[in-house]
Amino acid sequence: MFDTSGWTLNDWRVAYQQGAQPDELLPQLLARCAADDPAWIALLDQDGLDQALTELAATLAQAGGDPARLPLYGVPCAVKDNIDARGFPTTAACPEFAYQPTEDATVVAKLKAAGAVVIGKTNLDQFATGLVGTRSPYGAVANTFDPEVISGGSSSGSASVVARGLVPFALGTDTAGSGRVPAGLNNLVGLKPTRGAFSMTGVVPACRSLDCVSVFALTVDDAAAVSARLTGLDDRDVFSRTGTAAGDGPAIRRPGPIRRLAIPAPHHWLGDDATVAAWQRSLADWPQLGIELVPMAFDPLLELAELLYQGPWVAERHAAIGDFLQQQGESVHPVVRGIIESASQFDASATFRAQYRREELLRRIDQALADVDGLLVPTAPIAPTIAAVQADPLTLNSQLGTFTNFVNLADFCALAIPAGFREDGLPFGVTLISGAWKDQALQTLASQWLNRHPLPLGATDRPRPLETGPDSSQTASPEPGDDTITVAVVG
Amino acid sequence: MFDTSGWTLNDWRVAYQQGAQPDELLPQLLARCAADDPAWIALLDQDGLDQALTELAATLAQAGGDPARLPLYGVPCAVKDNIDARGFPTTAACPEFAYQPTEDATVVAKLKAAGAVVIGKTNLDQFATGLVGTRSPYGAVANTFDPEVISGGSSSGSASVVARGLVPFALGTDTAGSGRVPAGLNNLVGLKPTRGAFSMTGVVPACRSLDCVSVFALTVDDAAAVSARLTGLDDRDVFSRTGTAAGDGPAIRRPGPIRRLAIPAPHHWLGDDATVAAWQRSLADWPQLGIELVPMAFDPLLELAELLYQGPWVAERHAAIGDFLQQQGESVHPVVRGIIESASQFDASATFRAQYRREELLRRIDQALADVDGLLVPTAPIAPTIAAVQADPLTLNSQLGTFTNFVNLADFCALAIPAGFREDGLPFGVTLISGAWKDQALQTLASQWLNRHPLPLGATDRPRPLETGPDSSQTASPEPGDDTITVAVVG
Numbered sequence: 001m002f003d004t005s006g007w008t009l010n011d012w013r014v015a016y017q018q019g020a021q022p023d024e025l026l027p028q029l030l031a032r033c034a035a036d037d038p039a040w041i042a043l044l045d046q047d048g049l050d051q052a053l054t055e056l057a058a059t060l061a062q063a064g065g066d067p068a069r070l071p072l073y074g075v076p077c078a079v080k081d082n083i084d085a086r087g088f089p090t091t092a093a094c095p096e097f098a099y100q101p102t103e104d105a106t107v108v109a110k111l112k113a114a115g116a117v118v119i120g121k122t123n124l125d126q127f128a129t130g131l132v133g134t135r136s137p138y139g140a141v142a143n144t145f146d147p148e149v150i151s152g153g154s155s156s157g158s159a160s161v162v163a164r165g166l167v168p169f170a171l172g173t174d175t176a177g178s179g180r181v182p183a184g185l186n187n188l189v190g191l192k193p194t195r196g197a198f199s200m201t202g203v204v205p206a207c208r209s210l211d212c213v214s215v216f217a218l219t220v221d222d223a224a225a226v227s228a229r230l231t232g233l234d235d236r237d238v239f240s241r242t243g244t245a246a247g248d249g250p251a252i253r254r255p256g257p258i259r260r261l262a263i264p265a266p267h268h269w270l271g272d273d274a275t276v277a278a279w280q281r282s283l284a285d286w287p288q289l290g291i292e293l294v295p296m297a298f299d300p301l302l303e304l305a306e307l308l309y310q311g312p313w314v315a316e317r318h319a320a321i322g323d324f325l326q327q328q329g330e331s332v333h334p335v336v337r338g339i340i341e342s343a344s345q346f347d348a349s350a351t352f353r354a355q356y357r358r359e360e361l362l363r364r365i366d367q368a369l370a371d372v373d374g375l376l377v378p379t380a381p382i383a384p385t386i387a388a389v390q391a392d393p394l395t396l397n398s399q400l401g402t403f404t405n406f407v408n409l410a411d412f413c414a415l416a417i418p419a420g421f422r423e424d425g426l427p428f429g430v431t432l433i434s435g436a437w438k439d440q441a442l443q444t445l446a447s448q449w450l451n452r453h454p455l456p457l458g459a460t461d462r463p464r465p466l467e468t469g470p471d472s473s474q475t476a477s478p479e480p481g482d483d484t485i486t487v488a489v490v491g
Numbered sequence: 492m493f494d495t496s497g498w499t500l501n502d503w504r505v506a507y508q509q510g511a512q513p514d515e516l517l518p519q520l521l522a523r524c525a526a527d528d529p530a531w532i533a534l535l536d537q538d539g540l541d542q543a544l545t546e547l548a549a550t551l552a553q554a555g556g557d558p559a560r561l562p563l564y565g566v567p568c569a570v571k572d573n574i575d576a577r578g579f580p581t582t583a584a585c586p587e588f589a590y591q592p593t594e595d596a597t598v599v600a601k602l603k604a605a606g607a608v609v610i611g612k613t614n615l616d617q618f619a620t621g622l623v624g625t626r627s628p629y630g631a632v633a634n635t636f637d638p639e640v641i642s643g644g645s646s647s648g649s650a651s652v653v654a655r656g657l658v659p660f661a662l663g664t665d666t667a668g669s670g671r672v673p674a675g676l677n678n679l680v681g682l683k684p685t686r687g688a689f690s691m692t693g694v695v696p697a698c699r700s701l702d703c704v705s706v707f708a709l710t711v712d713d714a715a716a717v718s719a720r721l722t723g724l725d726d727r728d729v730f731s732r733t734g735t736a737a738g739d740g741p742a743i744r745r746p747g748p749i750r751r752l753a754i755p756a757p758h759h760w761l762g763d764d765a766t767v768a769a770w771q772r773s774l775a776d777w778p779q780l781g782i783e784l785v786p787m788a789f790d791p792l793l794e795l796a797e798l799l800y801q802g803p804w805v806a807e808r809h810a811a812i813g814d815f816l817q818q819q820g821e822s823v824h825p826v827v828r829g830i831i832e833s834a835s836q837f838d839a840s841a842t843f844r845a846q847y848r849r850e851e852l853l854r855r856i857d858q859a860l861a862d863v864d865g866l867l868v869p870t871a872p873i874a875p876t877i878a879a880v881q882a883d884p885l886t887l888n889s890q891l892g893t894f895t896n897f898v899n900l901a902d903f904c905a906l907a908i909p910a911g912f913r914e915d916g917l918p919f920g921v922t923l924i925s926g927a928w929k930d931q932a933l934q935t936l937a938s939q940w941l942n943r944h945p946l947p948l949g950a951t952d953r954p955r956p957l958e959t960g961p962d963s964s965q966t967a968s969p970e971p972g973d974d975t976i977t978v979a980v981v982g
Contacts, residue, residue: 356700
């Protein structure tokens, strides 16, 4: 009997190399997953597991029978329930909306082709509308460190099952922060790729022009390894794309290692002292990595965020599920319904005016970020209780997105990582942000920083392994010290 | 007394080199411009001329007194009356909308800095809404070859005054074809640059996300020379940009010379036999330049064009002048008013859905154009009379844009050039189209083609000078023949 709790991809790989079998480990794992756990909307039953193992065997056979050729061979994962995975209904956390997908989402198909096994579908703020994890008929998902505190959302269940070490990684989605806020609140890595890098085919749209699939993992290495499987052009998704960082423009959009990070000036705090204290402690360690932190007024970024929350982009949600809302509005969560129905206040002229305003703000942002390579922000500036969110569902939700909302509108990539704990024991996370296609530079820097911080893995008690980093050629010059040996030349 | 009629930039340059003076030539020119000519909305009066000559003297002094340092020294030009030029009210062909600009549009300022003199503002389809040249309270502008036929629009007046040789070049604007259709119908060159290459600061918006300033000239060389003065980033215009052709993607968007051109398959004809015959005659000469013509179904391009005409982009016009329309709707041309008010049928959801559709069509277009370097199309597929357009103002207008409407939505640049005459004596034009930032490749090819065609300049009786081309390094390999000398090596 193995305890796979908190295993990283490497742990799973080693176990299989040493002779463990998927038909041994995965049933044991599923036996530890509770059907009444609100993090799950659906779990593999015996038939589903048999089917999954049969498919895995077929995939292995196609790979010549060599598990080493399947980078995710036999690795269990969870998938947010707005992403299609054959055999499970896709609910988007709305049972009346549910449909039975006839094929996997492109991202799920890619994971399976690499040997991964989807063991269940996870809860979310309905239609991925929220950053709290409470807006679901399947129940509010609790924080993995405190049952009274929110998990964050909308990818609440995916974050919860990874943080508790049930699976080494899970897929989420991230339009306004849904892949980062729950990572920050549960001591996880949350990878929000460059928009278009992962296909959205087979994902229920939120705001189609902004949506991303995201990855939750316990380590940067694991998030990067999964990301490497998911990247690639999909002809069936018109927002899918490939690219490289621009050769000109502001530093934040140019290729190269990250040396200067803008951090938000103090006037952006929201009065949560425990979070502010944790943030300030987390700032101590960047200079040792050769990183200069530059405090900056984030006003144009926050104006861009407001545009997303108060502007016409909500109509993309309406474009996606407006027909369902009209037919079966009573089956939609009232907060979610109120938000999506607010789309009707915007006409086409207002939409174009908001798009012009976005362009104006992007110019101001690029000017402000001309000399920094990225941003460093607290992932979530508050950590409210479920009760507080239920009492004031809109204000706290909006505050949670302070440092996440602007990212997709600005065409940035982001990587949320653990960054210590607040005095009350809740985890604190920070997010590294940079221009499109600079994902690897973020991963390199995050790996270096985490290697200096012996934080536990998620909500488990497992120690953090050293990160190897995605690509050492993008590493910023390390300062002399820890990793160098002083050689005395005696002449 | 000089007759400057039909002078190219070179003719003006030579005249000044030989001792002519602006205060001699320009008053003579203005004396030949009739205030009741519907092509003009305003002309310099004596005070305005004195002021312009004083400013030109100051510009010359700043250039060290050397006219050779001002590439447009003393050259008269006309400016479409939706573009600000100090000293003239900007009317957009709506007297009640008129305002007195306090500064020049960026493009006008750049022309003046190069020594050009704006001698007047030209008529247009009101608010640049139309491709006909009839929708103006200042009168319908007639075709320069037949007073019963439309000039085309919306840049009707600019095309008319260049075709008649009053000025060597004029500025227009081009959102859906307004800089090309009137060039085609008046035997002119119409340069529609890559979107964002010329600043829109100081131009009354039509569809801000698509609008371009355009150039009318008698020759490609002159259009290219003016274009070279206008290109450049403007921090005050958020749609202003710089760039180069993409290194990957379909051939039409990649850099390099043009060798294969898609031409519309015959099912796209609109039943105008005279135009079809002229088009077929014009196709004969491309192979001699090493160009392969590839007939192709243009359906996805025409679907994109329909999206512009029948979709929510009309709301950009509403965003620009909706407030004026609400307050003084009765002062707006009824056809223009009807078009702009149709914006109210589109809400934000419909706008986003249309934008998704645009992305889908762009993918299909890029697939269809993966192996061609550009498009060759008739500039205007019909040449209707003013009376016919007035009897059916929408259908014929829409037909006129068949091969122009899609260009800005697809992020293409375009160059309309003269291409012969129809049997009834009306001019026929073709347009070369390619991906963003490939303007020079179009100019090179157009120069080569025109050098084989001894067409008159506009509606003047002046012969066409040889084009020198913008950049010989981008020239497609000429076939052996005309320009090579066979050398017999006797051994």
